[in-house]
Amino acid sequence: MHNIDAINHVTGKSVYVDDIPLQEGTLYATVFYSPVAKGIIKTIDYSQAEKLNGVHAIITAKDIPGENQIGAIIQDEPLFAEKELHFIGQPIALILAESELIARKARKLIKLDIEELPPVTDVHTAFKKKQFIIPPRTFKLGDTEKAFSNCAYVIEGTAETGAQEHLYIETQGAYAVPVENNGLKIYSSTQGPTSVQKTIAKVLGLSMNKIELDVRRLGGAFGGKEDQATPPATMAALAAFILKKPVKLIYDRQDDLKMTGKRHPYSSNFKIGLNKELKIIAYEVDFLQNAGAAADLSPAIMERTLFHTTNAYFIPNVRATAYSCKTNLPPNTAFRGFGGPQAMFVIESAIYKAAEKIGVKPEEIQKANLIKNGDEFPYGQIAENVEIQNVYEQFEQSYNLKTIKKQLAEYNKQNEHSKKAMALMPICFGISFTNTSMNQARALVHIYQDGSIGISTGAIEMGQGVNTKLLQVASKIFSIKKERIKLETTNTTRVANTSPTAASSGADLNGKALEIACNELLSRLRKSAAEILNIKENEIFLKNEEVFINEKPSGLSWEDLVWQSHLKRIKLSEKGHYATPVIHFDKTIEKGHPFAYHVYGLASIVCKLNIIDGTYEFEQVNIIHDFGQSLNSLIDIGQIEGGLLQGIGWMTMEEIRYDNKGSLLANALSTYKVPDIYSIPKEVNIKELKTESTKMAILKSKAVGEPPFMYGIAAYFALQNAIKEFKPDYEAKFNAPLSHEKVLMSYVPQLYEL
Ligand code: LUZ
Numbered sequence: 001m002h003n004i005d006a007i008n009h010v011t012g013k014s015v016y017v018d019d020i021p022l023q024e025g026t027l028y029a030t031v032f033y034s035p036v037a038k039g040i041i042k043t044i045d046y047s048q049a050e051k052l053n054g055v056h057a058i059i060t061a062k063d064i065p066g067e068n069q070i071g072a073i074i075q076d077e078p079l080f081a082e083k084e085l086h087f088i089g090q091p092i093a094l095i096l097a098e099s100e101l102i103a104r105k106a107r108k109l110i111k112l113d114i115e116e117l118p119p120v121t122d123v124h125t126a127f128k129k130k131q132f133i134i135p136p137r138t139f140k141l142g143d144t145e146k147a148f149s150n151c152a153y154v155i156e157g158t159a160e161t162g163a164q165e166h167l168y169i170e171t172q173g174a175y176a177v178p179v180e181n182n183g184l185k186i187y188s189s190t191q192g193p194t195s196v197q198k199t200i201a202k203v204l205g206l207s208m209n210k211i212e213l214d215v216r217r218l219g220g221a222f223g224g225k226e227d228q229a230t231p232p233a234t235m236a237a238l239a240a241f242i243l244k245k246p247v248k249l250i251y252d253r254q255d256d257l258k259m260t261g262k263r264h265p266y267s268s269n270f271k272i273g274l275n276k277e278l279k280i281i282a283y284e285v286d287f288l289q290n291a292g293a294a295a296d297l298s299p300a301i302m303e304r305t306l307f308h309t310t311n312a313y314f315i316p317n318v319r320a321t322a323y324s325c326k327t328n329l330p331p332n333t334a335f336r337g338f339g340g341p342q343a344m345f346v347i348e349s350a351i352y353k354a355a356e357k358i359g360v361k362p363e364e365i366q367k368a369n370l371i372k373n374g375d376e377f378p379y380g381q382i383a384e385n386v387e388i389q390n391v392y393e394q395f396e397q398s399y400n401l402k403t404i405k406k407q408l409a410e411y412n413k414q415n416e417h418s419k420k421a422m423a424l425m426p427i428c429f430g431i432s433f434t435n436t437s438m439n440q441a442r443a444l445v446h447i448y449q450d451g452s453i454g455i456s457t458g459a460i461e462m463g464q465g466v467n468t469k470l471l472q473v474a475s476k477i478f479s480i481k482k483e484r485i486k487l488e489t490t491n492t493t494r495v496a497n498t499s500p501t502a503a504s505s506g507a508d509l510n511g512k513a514l515e516i517a518c519n520e521l522l523s524r525l526r527k528s529a530a531e532i533l534n535i536k537e538n539e540i541f542l543k544n545e546e547v548f549i550n551e552k553p554s555g556l557s558w559e560d561l562v563w564q565s566h567l568k569r570i571k572l573s574e575k576g577h578y579a580t581p582v583i584h585f586d587k588t589i590e591k592g593h594p595f596a597y598h599v600y601g602l603a604s605i606v607c608k609l610n611i612i613d614g615t616y617e618f619e620q621v622n623i624i625h626d627f628g629q630s631l632n633s634l635i636d637i638g639q640i641e642g643g644l645l646q647g648i649g650w651m652t653m654e655e656i657r658y659d660n661k662g663s664l665l666a667n668a669l670s671t672y673k674v675p676d677i678y679s680i681p682k683e684v685n686i687k688e689l690k691t692e693s694t695k696m697a698i699l700k701s702k703a704v705g706e707p708p709f710m711y712g713i714a715a716y717f718a719l720q721n722a723i724k725e726f727k728p729d730y731e732a733k734f735n736a737p738l739s740h741e742k743v744l745m746s747y748v749p750q751l752y753e754l
C-alpha cells in the first residue's frame with residue numbers, strides 16, 4: 001500500500017501550516033533576535049520600527065503575562081532575552097505587522113546597543129571552564145582498569161563528529177487564533193503538540209485546557225521539531241493572546257538556519273583494549289557534547305549517546321562518561337538518532353584504529369565482537385532476540401562480499417588515479433524513549449453510523465508515513481477497506497498528554513493504543529453480530545467487510561452491522577491507552593531495561609575516490625535490515641533510503657561552520673551542501689530480514705525511523721580505506737564530515753610525487 005498522502009503531496013494539495021486559509025485581521029510576525037553570541041543589552045530603541053506604517057505592535061519579555069521560560073527538561077531558556085544574550089538568533093522581540101514584508105522592514109529599524117562579550121563556541125573551551133548543562137554521567141560494566149592490564153593491544157585516540165542541519169522542507173512556523181474566553185487555537189508544525197501546549201500555558205499564565213494544538217502534518221522534522229517548534233508557536237500564541245488577533249509566524253529559511261539548533265557536535269576520547277583473538281576486552285570513552293546555550297533536549301540526547309556506546313558489540317568491561325557542555329551556539333537539539341550516531345562513530349573509529357595498529361581488517365574485529373543473546377549491555381539490559389548474526393548470515397547469502405572485494409582489488413590494480421574501497425557498518429539501535437514515562441500513547445476511534453471510521457492519535461505525520469501505518473492497523477483489525485478510514489489531525493483536545501512523535505516509536509506507541517481501541521470495538525461488534533444473527537459470539541468473525549460465521553459469509557455486511565449496532569445503542573467510539581510494558585531504568589545506578597527491543601542491520605558501502613581532486617562518489621550500498629514483519633515495505637524501505645542518505649550527508653559533505661564569533665557561516669544552501677539527487681549512491685540494495693520479531697512492535701513490524709541513519713557511517717570508513725589504497729601508510733583520522741576538500745588535503749604531499 002502506498003502512502004495515503006502520496007497523491008496529495010505530488011499534486012500540491014497537502015496542507016501545511018503556511019497553507020491554512022487565514023482569518024480576517026491576521027497579523028504577520030517576524031522575530032527580532034540577537035546579532036551577537038554573547039553580550040549584555042544596554043539599550044533597545046524600538047521607536048523607529050514602531051512608527052513604520054503597518055506595524056501593529058512589538059512584543060518583548062515584559063509583555064509576558066506568565067513565565068518567560070520555555071525550557072522543557074531544564075528551566076534555563078527564556079522565550080525572549082531580557083538582558084543577557086547567549087547565542088546569535090536568540091529571540092529578543094516579536095514584530096507584528098500587516099504583512100511579512102513590513103515586519104521585516106521594521107526589524108531593520110530597531111536600534112540595539114550591546115556590550116559584546118567573548119563567546120565560547122568550541123566544546124573543549126567549555127569543558128575546561130566546566131560549563132556544564134548537567135553534571136556528567138557514567139555508564140559502567142565490569143572493570144576497565146583491570147581489564148586493560150590483560151589486553152594484548154591497547155589503542156587510544158580521539159574522534160569528532162560535526163553538527164548537522166535538519167533542513168526540513170517546511171520551516172518552523174505556527175498560526176495562532178484567539179478563541180472565546182481567552183483561549184487559543186494553535187496550528188503548529190511540531191512533533192510534540194503537548195509540549196507546545198504546556199509551554200504556551202506557562203508563558204501565558206493559563207491552564208492547559210485553554211490551549212488547543214492542532215497539527216495536520218509536517219513537511220519534515222527529523223527531530224528538529226521535537227522541541228524547537230515550541231518558540232515560534234509560543235511567540236505567535238503570546239502575540240495573539242495580547243492583541244486578540246490571529247497571528248502567523250513562519251521562519252524564512254535564513255532565520256530558521258540561524259535561530260535553530262542542529263545535531264550536536266561531539267568530541268570524544270577513546271581507549272580500546274583487545275586480546276590476541278581480536279575480542280574487545282575493555283573500552284573507555286569520554287563524550288564531550290556541544291550543547292549550545294541552553295539545555296533543550298541535550299540531557300536526553302547525552303543519555304542516548306551513553307546507551308549506544310558499544311553499538312552492536314558486546315564488550316565485557318566498559319566505562320563511558322558523557323559531558324554536556326554549554327557554549328554560545330543556538331541550543332542543539334534532537335536529530336534522527338538522538339546522540340546514538342555520535343556514540344557509534346566513536347566505537348567504529350576505535351575499532352578502525354585498532355585494526356590499523358594490529359594489522360587486520362576492521363570487519364574482522366567487528367565480526368568477532370557482535371553481541372549475542374544473553375550478553376549484557378553496559379546499561380544492564382540483557383540482550384534478547386538478537387538478530388545481528390542472522391543479519392550477517394543473510395548478508396553473506398544476498399551479497400557476495402568476496403566477489404565485491406575481488407572486483408575492488410582488480411579495479412585498484414588497474415587504476416592509479418582512482419581508487420575504490422568498501423566498509424561495513426553493523427547497527428543495533430534501542431527502541432523506546434530512554435525516559436520511561438514518555439513511552440505511552442492514546443488513540444480515539446469513532447465508527448460512524450455509515451461504517452466509516454475516524455481515527456485520532458497522538459502521532460504526528462511528518463512524511464514518515466505513520467498515518468498510513470495506523471490506517472493499516474485499523475483496516476486489518478476490522479477487515480475493512482482502507483477507503484472507509486480517515487486519519488484526523490493530531491489535536492490535543494481529542495488526544496491529550498501526548499509524547500512527541502520521536503524515538504522511532506510513533507507507529508509502535510500510537511499503533512498499539514489504536515490496536516487496543518480497535519480490538520475493544522471489534523469484540524463489541526462481534527457480540528452485537530452474534531445477537532443479530534442469533535449465533536454464538538466465538539463463531540463470529542469479520543472478513544472482507546462482512547460478518548462470517550466461522551468460514552461462511554453470513555450476508556450481514558460491515559455497514560449493516562454498524563448501523564444495527566447503533567440502533568441497539570452500542571457504543572461505537574473507543575479510546576485506547578498503551579504504556580510499553582517491561583521497560584524501566586534507574587538513573588541512580590544507571591542500570592535497567594530501558595528498551596522494548598533493538599533493531600539490527602548491516603550495510604556495506606563502496607566508494608570511488610578520484611585521487612587527483614579528492615572528489616568521491618558512492619557506487620554501491622548493500623543493506624540487510626531487520627524489519628521484523630514489515631507492515632509496509634514501501635514505506636520502510638523509503639525510510640531506510642532516506643536515513644542512509646542523511647547519514648552519508650552527515651559523514652561526508654554537510655559541514656556546519658560558525659566563525660569564532662559564533663556566527664553561522666553555512667547559512668544558506670550555497671554554503672551548506674546536502675546530498676542531492678547526484679549524491680545518491682549509484683546502486684542501493686535493501687533487503688528485508690524477516691524475523692520472528694517481537695510483540696512489543698506494532699503487529700511485529702519493527703520501528704524503522706532512526707536506525708538506518710547509522711548505515712551512513714560506513715561511508716566515512718570506506719573513504720578512509722580508499723585513501724589507504726592510494727597511500728598505504730596513511731594513518732586514519734576520525735573527524736567527520738570528511739569533505740572532498742579534507743580528503744584531498746589528507747594526501748596532498750603524496751600527490752606532488754605523482
Ligand atoms: N526523544 C526523546 C528521542 O525525548 N527521547 C528519546 O529517547 C529519543 N530517542 C530518539 C529520538 N528522539
Ligand code: MOS
Nearest residue numbers: 223335336502503
Ligand atoms: Mo527524534 S531525533 O525527534 O526521534
